[in-house]
Amino acid sequence: MDTIKQLEWRYATKKFDVTKKLSEEKLNVVKQAFNLTATSFGLQTIKLMIIEDQNVRQSLIKASFNQKQVADASHLLVICVQNDISTADINNYYNNIKGIRHTSETILKPYREDLVNMMARKSVVQRQQWSTNQAYIALGNLMTVCAMEGIDSCPMEGFLPQEYDRILELEKQGLKSVLLLPIGYRADDDMFSTFKKVRQPIEEAVIEFK
Numbered sequence: 001m002d003t004i005k006q007l008e009w010r011y012a013t014k015k016f017d018v019t020k021k022l023s024e025e026k027l028n029v030v031k032q033a034f035n036l037t038a039t040s041f042g043l044q045t046i047k048l049m050i051i052e053d054q055n056v057r058q059s060l061i062k063a064s065f066n067q068k069q070v071a072d073a074s075h076l077l078v079i080c081v082q083n084d085i086s087t088a089d090i091n092n093y094y095n096n097i098k099g100i101r102h103t104s105e106t107i108l109k110p111y112r113e114d115l116v117n118m119m120a121r122k123s124v125v126q127r128q129q130w131s132t133n134q135a136y137i138a139l140g141n142l143m144t145v146c147a148m149e150g151i152d153s154c155p156m157e158g159f160l161p162q163e164y165d166r167i168l169e170l171e172k173q174g175l176k177s178v179l180l181l182p183i184g185y186r187a188d189d190d191m192f193s194t195f196k197k198v199r200q201p202i203e204e205a206v207i208e209f210k
Contacts, residue, residue, distance in 0.1 A: 003148070008197060010147035013154045013182070015190035016072040022184060026149060027075065030183065033145040037138040041115060043093050045085050045131040046138055047175055049078040049168065056167070063163035064180070069154045074184030078164065079138055080175040081131035084124055090115050128176070135178045146183055156180040 022030075027050070034048045051057055057071040064070045082089070094112045097103055119127060139155055146153045157179060164170070164177040186193050199205070 006147045006150075007144070010143065010153070011192060011195070011197075013069065013073075013152040013184075013186050013190065014192045015187040016069060016074070016152065016182065016184045017187045018072045020074060020185040022074045022151065026151060029145065029149055030077070030142065030151070033142060034138055037134075037141045039134045039137065040130070041093075043085070043090065043115070044134075045082045045089065046135050047080045047082075047173075048138070049080060049177075051076040051078065051168075059167055060159075060164065063160040063167065064156070065158050065160075067156065067158065069156070069182040070159075070180065072184075073152075073154070073182030075182075077142065077181040077183060078168070078177050079135045079179040079181065080170060080177050081128060081135055083128070083171075083174045083176060085119050085127045085131065087116050087119075090119065132178050139179050139181060142181055151183050152186045153181050153183045156182070 031048070031050070035044075039046065051060075052075050054071065057076055060070050060076070061068065070076050090112060094108050097108060098105065122130065143153055143155060159177075159180055161177045165175075168177070170177060
């Protein structure tokens, strides 16, 4: 598959075909791609909520400034961050490393302690922002993977996170919503799908030192 061709094909889909649904196989690719996204230190303090339920998505339209993509797409992805990062989270991460790679505690201990101390020096707001930075990495990765899989998507910051958190009861899970990505298949009459991409010339966008 031609990577550049697929990235040119991708656009922020404004109108989805409500009759077309992603297969379980495609959804599994999306799930795996999210889980394989690079995060700082490998500490995954972000979660992906996949919403198919039509009633729930209809209830989110108003909190999405009436953007119908959240309901018309095949599925709505909500990227969330943890309310906070605890020492237990860090310990669980390093214990997972020990279980999978069989790395000794002698090797892991200084890295574990450095990460605990780094997070302790941050405020709760700073830790949430740190996690939010990881969420944007995940969003970019998901958009690219969707393009490669022929899945349409529409990245969205335009919504009311507090309303989403309330409707989806995210507080009970210790989470906050930060980004949306409706995914599915474009409608045949979405005029935006035919628009040429507007980008700077490569020579202006990319700086090369040779």
